[in-house]
Amino acid sequence: MCIFAPNFRQGIFNQNKGMQINTFKTFLASLFLxxxxxxxxxxxxxxxxxxxxxxxxxxxxxxxxxSHSFHVAGEFSLPLPVILWTDNGLVAFMSSEFHHDTDGxxxxxxxxxxxxxxxxxxxxxxxxxxxxxxxxxHHPENAFRPVDxxxxxxVFSMFLSMVLLMLFFMAAARSYKKSTDNxxxxxxxxxxxxxxxxxxxxxxxxIGSEKYHKYMPFLLTLFxxxxxxxxxxxxxxxxxxxxxxxxxxxxMTLAIFTFVIMMFSSxxxxxxxxxxxxxxxxxxxxxxxxxELIGMFVKxxxxxxxxxxxxxxxxxxxxxxxxxxxxxxxxxxxxxxxxFSLFISIIEILVVAIQAYIFTLxxxxxxxxxxEQEH
Amino acid sequence: MLQEATVNYGAFAxxxxxxxxxxxxxxxxxxxxxxxxxxxxxxxxxxxxxGSAIVLIAxxxxxxxxxxxxSLLGVLG
Numbered sequence: 001m002c003i004f005a006p007n008f009r010q011g012i013f014n015q016n017k018g019m020q021i022n023t024f025k026t027f028l029a030s031l032f033l034x035x036x037x038x039x040x041x042x043x044x045x046x047x048x049x050x051x052x053x054x055x056x057x058x059x060x061x062x063x064x065x066x067s068h069s070f071h072v073a074g075e076f077s078l079p080l081p082v083i084l085w086t087d088n089g090l091v092a093f094m095s096s097e098f099h100h101d102t103d104g105x106x107x108x109x110x111x112x113x114x115x116x117x118x119x120x121x122x123x124x125x126x127x128x129x130x131x132x133x134x135x136x137x138h139h140p141e142n143a144f145r146p147v148d149x150x151x152x153x154x155v156f157s158m159f160l161s162m163v164l165l166m167l168f169f170m171a172a173a174r175s176y177k178k179s180t181d182n183x184x185x186x187x188x189x190x191x192x193x194x195x196x197x198x199x200x201x202x203x204x205x206x207i208g209s210e211k212y213h214k215y216m217p218f219l220l221t222l223f224x225x226x227x228x229x230x231x232x233x234x235x236x237x238x239x240x241x242x243x244x245x246x247x248x249x250x251x252m253t254l255a256i257f258t259f260v261i262m263m264f265s266s267x268x269x270x271x272x273x274x275x276x277x278x279x280x281x282x283x284x285x286x287x288x289x290x291x292e293l294i295g296m297f298v299k300x301x302x303x304x305x306x307x308x309x310x311x312x313x314x315x316x317x318x319x320x321x322x323x324x325x326x327x328x329x330x331x332x333x334x335x336x337x338x339x340f341s342l343f344i345s346i347i348e349i350l351v352v353a354i355q356a357y358i359f360t361l362x363x364x365x366x367x368x369x370x371x372e373q374e375h
Numbered sequence: 376m377l378q379e380a381t382v383n384y385g386a387f388a389x390x391x392x393x394x395x396x397x398x399x400x401x402x403x404x405x406x407x408x409x410x411x412x413x414x415x416x417x418x419x420x421x422x423x424x425x426g427s428a429i430v431l432i433a434x435x436x437x438x439x440x441x442x443x444x445x446s447l448l449g450v451l452g
Contacts, residue, residue, distance in 0.1 A: 095435050199427070275384070305437060305440060305441060305444055306433065306436070306437045306440060308444075309440035309441075309443055309444050310436075310440065313440070313443065354429060354433075357429075357431040358429070358430065361430060362430075
């Protein structure tokens with residue numbers, strides 16, 4: 001990446017064809033190197049974990065799931081706080097007390113209550129129990145889950161994205177304040193076209209030029225929040241790399257926001273068309289009402305599943321391609337799998353932006369539907 | 376549990392995911408083909424068509440992804 005930057009600048013300024021091809025080659029080469037390093041890094045991680053047979057699906061599911069500690073590099077991972085609401089009040093301790101145990105073997109005692117970490121979920125042991133007992137289906141028998149308010153990897157990543165967004169937009173706002181002719185500088189120059197795009201291509205055509213103003217803050221927040229979290233998921237090293245927008249609770253929360261705003265801004269016209277469709281025979285109206293009602297709930301569910309499945313699928317594909325090397329146990333498959341994961345990663349950069357755009361666009365479309373009035 | 380489930384249902388889940396990919400592929404292919412054709416006929420409408428094609432693809436993709444998620448649940452649950 002460092003080699004690529006000066007060449008890129010030259011290529012832009014010279015407008016020289018040969019130079020541009022060179023730039024493109026350097027760009028591809030540096031990307032290839034970058035992804036190769038990524039592949040090597042995951043290999044180290046895999047072999048150092050435990051000396052056992054490599055299990056691809058287990059590794060992938062562990063990677064796309066949430067976790068109570070954040071793996072940094074090699075043997076080192078960042079412990080994150082575990083915060084639980086139990087019968088005896090709030091309990092908080094660092095996840096390092098489990099010593100990387102996720103099989104429920106290490107028991108942590110706080111306020112006379114015992115906790116174990118079972119597959120990155122915290123369980124509380126029942127009174128008198130000293131260790132977890134499993135039934136035939138490998139479910140814990142003498143433990144239950146307390147209210148878990150922990151700062152997990154995903155929550156950490158959400159805070160990070162909030163801080164990043166805050167920094168970007170504060171910088172943009174400052175640059176507007178400083179400029180005399182209302183033209184931003186720095187990051188504001190990058191953000192303004194996107195904001196204008198959301199306004200002119202998403203909000204105004206779908207909601208209408210009179211009412212769009214009220215919904216702009218939500219739509220912009222939605223777009224930038226989803227986009228930055230998707231991008232954070234694509235970066236493979238420490239403070240990033242969590243699969244936040246591929247977590248169904250995250251997408252569900254956003255979809256519920258959209259649904260609640262839809263419900264609160266709905267007009268009489270919308271409900272009339274929903275429950276008692278005008279201009280139809282009575283039996284047809286009775287037949288259509290439940291279908292329309294189901295459709296109303298399917299909209300946010302589809303929003304939720306679309307984002308979740310797209311992002312998770314992207315992560316799973318890249319990880320599967322990398323783990324092909326370890327499944328087939330040969331180094332000769334490495335160039336192929338690295339090339340393919342490079343290809344998928346580049347496509348994913350496009351896909352994450354499109355997914356953020358689609359979530360915003362569909363939210364705007366639904367707001368427009370419920371706001372419709374008689375013509 | 377996971378191990379056992381993968382052995383039992385993994386193949387069926389993979390078939391399910393493959394079938395939903397076929398459905399999504401047909402849908403997206405038809406949209407893409409028609410959008411291309413329309414753009415070739417009226418190049419001045421290109422921007423509008425691209426936008427609506429992406430939205431339509433998102434709708435179809437959602438259906439295909441429902442299938443994939445259900446297959447995933449089949450493996451995990």
